[in-house]
Amino acid sequence: MTLTIVWFRRDFRLQDNTALYHAVKEAQHRKEPLLFMYHLDSAFTNKDTPNHRFFFAALDQFIKRCEKIGIFIHVVEGTWQEAFSQILDRFPEVSAIYYNKDEVGTGQKRDEEVDKHFYKNGIRVSSYMDYTIHGANDVKKEDGSIYKVFTPYYKKWMTQPKVDPFILKDEDLSLESIKDDTLYSKGQSILSNVNKFSDEKSIPHEESAMNVLDSFLKKRIDQYDRFRDIPSAEATSKLSVHLRTGTISARTVLYHIQEKQQSSYSTGMDTFIKELAWRDFYNMIYHHYADSKTREVDDKYQQLEWNNNPGLLEMWIKGTTGFPIVDAGMRQLAKEGWMHNRVRMITASFLTKDLLMDWRLGERYFEKMLHDYDEASNIGGWQWAASVGTDAVPYFRVFNPITQSNRYDSKGEYIKKYIPELAGVPEKYIHEPWKMEEHEQEEAGCIVGKDYPEPVVDHAIQRKRAIQMFQELK
Numbered sequence: 001m002t003l004t005i006v007w008f009r010r011d012f013r014l015q016d017n018t019a020l021y022h023a024v025k026e027a028q029h030r031k032e033p034l035l036f037m038y039h040l041d042s043a044f045t046n047k048d049t050p051n052h053r054f055f056f057a058a059l060d061q062f063i064k065r066c067e068k069i070g071i072f073i074h075v076v077e078g079t080w081q082e083a084f085s086q087i088l089d090r091f092p093e094v095s096a097i098y099y100n101k102d103e104v105g106t107g108q109k110r111d112e113e114v115d116k117h118f119y120k121n122g123i124r125v126s127s128y129m130d131y132t133i134h135g136a137n138d139v140k141k142e143d144g145s146i147y148k149v150f151t152p153y154y155k156k157w158m159t160q161p162k163v164d165p166f167i168l169k170d171e172d173l174s175l176e177s178i179k180d181d182t183l184y185s186k187g188q189s190i191l192s193n194v195n196k197f198s199d200e201k202s203i204p205h206e207e208s209a210m211n212v213l214d215s216f217l218k219k220r221i222d223q224y225d226r227f228r229d230i231p232s233a234e235a236t237s238k239l240s241v242h243l244r245t246g247t248i249s250a251r252t253v254l255y256h257i258q259e260k261q262q263s264s265y266s267t268g269m270d271t272f273i274k275e276l277a278w279r280d281f282y283n284m285i286y287h288h289y290a291d292s293k294t295r296e297v298d299d300k301y302q303q304l305e306w307n308n309n310p311g312l313l314e315m316w317i318k319g320t321t322g323f324p325i326v327d328a329g330m331r332q333l334a335k336e337g338w339m340h341n342r343v344r345m346i347t348a349s350f351l352t353k354d355l356l357m358d359w360r361l362g363e364r365y366f367e368k369m370l371h372d373y374d375e376a377s378n379i380g381g382w383q384w385a386a387s388v389g390t391d392a393v394p395y396f397r398v399f400n401p402i403t404q405s406n407r408y409d410s411k412g413e414y415i416k417k418y419i420p421e422l423a424g425v426p427e428k429y430i431h432e433p434w435k436m437e438e439h440e441q442e443e444a445g446c447i448v449g450k451d452y453p454e455p456v457v458d459h460a461i462q463r464k465r466a467i468q469m470f471q472e473l474k
Contacts, residue, residue: 001032002095003178005087008038008073009107010055011100011130011246012062013206014173018128021166023098024175026126033176035091036073038063039083040190048195050337054371057197058204058245063188065205072179075187080110081117090180094123100130104286104376105293132280133250134160136287139280146288148390150281157277165252197337197371204241209248212238217260224268231329231340232413237272240372241338243279250276282380285390293379294360296388300473304388306358313361315456316351319419322448322455324431325405326350328418335418337371342408348385349399353466354457359386387470395470398463405431421451 006023014020027034038059044052063073076083088094097118102108111127118125129135139157140146147153197203216237220227227235242248254276257269289297296302315321319330329343339347344366351362363382367373383389385399409415412430416423422433424444429436434448434455441447448454 002030002093003033003035003091005094005097006034006036007097007099008036008062009100009102009246010244011249012058012204013209013247013249014066014071015167015206016165016249016252017100017246018130018166019098019100019126021168022126022128024168024172026096026098027175028172033178035087035094035178036066036071037083037087038073038075038187039080040075040077040187040194041079042077045077045194049368050197051368051370051373053195054197054203054241054337055245056191056194058247060191060196061200061203061205062247063191069173071173071175071177072184073187074180074183075191076183077187077190080114084114084117086183090183091178096124096126098126099128101127103129103131103136103283104290108287108290130249131246132283133162133254133276134280136284139284146284147281148285150278150391153281153284154274154277157280162254162258163251165249165255204245204247206247209239209242212242213248213253213256217256220268221257221260221272222264222266222268225271226268228271229342229408231343231409232411232417236340240374244372244374250279279374279377282374282376285380286376289390292383292389293363293375296386297383297390298388298392301388301470303473304469307356309355309357312355312456313351313357315453316347316355316357316362317365320453321350321355321457322434322453323350323354323401323405323459324412324415324419324422324433325409326401328409328415331418333366333369337369339370340414342404343414344381345385346399346401346404348382349393350401352382352386353398354401354459354462356462356466356469359383359388396467398466400459400463402431402459419452421446 004023004027006020011017011019023034063075066073076086101111115125115127134157139153139160147156216239220235220237224235227233239248239253243250254273257273261269285297286292316326317330319327319334321327325343326347329339329347332343333339348359348362351357352359359382363378366378367375370378380389384392387393387395405415411427412422412425415430422430425433425436425446426440426444429440433446433452436444436448446452
């Protein structure tokens, strides 16, 4: 009897998992068993970062939850060639493999190599677009070229038919899941030695993802367009870590929003759907600009001479720049592995336009720290902030951190939450504490230059320098 491999990647769920759904249905038809696996690449396990610890904790939890219902996921370590050699040595009767493909980065290159390898060995490959709602080649202009500006892309995206979630019944999941005791126990041992995030209540799983979505739809989505930019408000969906680990699909999120729209429409729903489209847009851009993690999409800016100052970079990372909204964001990131999206834009603009530092340094730091790190969206966001990507903010529009702080954290609630040394600073000074007189600083219990740093740069001067830096290459 032949058998089929189901290869999990960043899709830690049993419902609305395209590859899993089709593998199960095909196995039922053929009356074949399934072998479930996860490839643990040492290139990733060697990166002991908050991002990776969180991801591996989600993987560990998914494997344990599956085991309780009789689905055994074999963790196999090594290069993909080494991993599949172990599987095929044990199970030479493998006839097919199902997985949800990567469309970007190193994952895309690996998938192309894997497909060639299996085709050559007579093993059928069934791969699916699953991570986004529309794939990188689904939304194009009439002439077949890609969109480089979001708004026309979004208009076309909205006209495309959407696929409903792929739902498996309980009896579908009562399947024959092969368990090779030696391979399975070895994988468990390998995974137990990988450093993982320890706060179990925060580790995403499929049930918690649906609870988060349900809460968002009931309590916050109607006001999403009004309050999503206020970092002190509990106004965002908090679904990003679930989309990143695949404990929920973007398809499922969109489906439930559209279901709700049928009975209680709100503009907040439209705004959130647009965020899902942004995710697809950046996935498409990264797919077609494969080197955009290291090179500016807009080639005329590839010769920019960024400031090289490790000391300034360290101040930005530690949240000691003297600009409260920037420092609050960086401290939130270090503490929680997450940062409010508006503040992500502010901190990215500050690094690139105020400190004139290379956007790649910021992108790499966010990659290291963010629990919800999505490579395509992060690269797209950083190139947008640095004015070097497709559909980027024009270089002459430079975020003023003080104006942004006043507009989106007017009372300083977010700032004071993450910068306790500013807790006693009056509201009128919370965005510019250096403007306090000496006696006011003493009354506030915050001596600028001692308890909280003075601004590391003059924004007005740096804004002019940033604009000049770009103009020199026009």
